[in-house]
Amino acid sequence: MRVAGLRRGRAMPGAVAVPGAAAAPGGLRSANTRELSEVVFNNRSPRCVLPVWVDFEGRPRSYPVLRPRTGRVMHSYRGHLWLFRDAGTNDGLLVNQQELFVAAPDVSKADITLPVFTLKERCLQVVRSLVKPVDYRKLDIVRSLYEDLEDHPDIKKDLQRLSLERSETLRNEILE
Numbered sequence: 001m002r003v004a005g006l007r008r009g010r011a012m013p014g015a016v017a018v019p020g021a022a023a024a025p026g027g028l029r030s031a032n033t034r035e036l037s038e039v040v041f042n043n044r045s046p047r048c049v050l051p052v053w054v055d056f057e058g059r060p061r062s063y064p065v066l067r068p069r070t071g072r073v074m075h076s077y078r079g080h081l082w083l084f085r086d087a088g089t090n091d092g093l094l095v096n097q098q099e100l101f102v103a104a105p106d107v108s109k110a111d112i113t114l115p116v117f118t119l120k121e122r123c124l125q126v127v128r129s130l131v132k133p134v135d136y137r138k139l140d141i142v143r144s145l146y147e148d149l150e151d152h153p154d155i156k157k158d159l160q161r162l163s164l165e166r167s168e169t170l171r172n173e174i175l176e
Contacts, residue, residue: 027163029058031079037103048087076103090153
């Protein structure tokens with residue numbers, strides 16, 4: 001696996017705002033720390049991967065794409081949040097078998113892999129790759145699948161879901 005390095009410094013240089021993604025109030029966001037966390041992002045998947053840093057206001061910021069089976073040294077900081085997406089389809093990928101990566105000084109690698117998609121999810125991915133969105137409703141399929149096809153993967157929705165799941169987990173821990 002090839003590993004390329006990025007220049008030293010804060011994780012923000014090179015980041016590009018994800019179009020249409022605004023910060024969610026009270027949602028997930030990176031902690032603003034000064035504790036360096038050097039980590040190698042290893043793309044162990046056959047897909048091109050888009051690393052996405054969740055900034056201090058909770059806005060997703062995309063970084064340069066990782067080609068399949070390559071890696072990159074990232075100079076991040078403790079408490080910075082990262083998601084990884086398929087650069088072609090925007091489907092969420094796993095990092096160290098989780099949906100969200102939290103940078104920490106004691107974590108030196110982030111292994112990015114494909115999740116196990118359900119048969120329905122995989123079929124939707126294939127149809128989306130073969131059919132233009134304007135033609136979805138011309139397909140002879142069950143009506144509910146039209147809506148599923150039109151409900152494309154979305155970073156903002158995933159961040160909201162992950163934030164709700166985190167809040168629920170914290171609430172359950174307090175009640176126990």
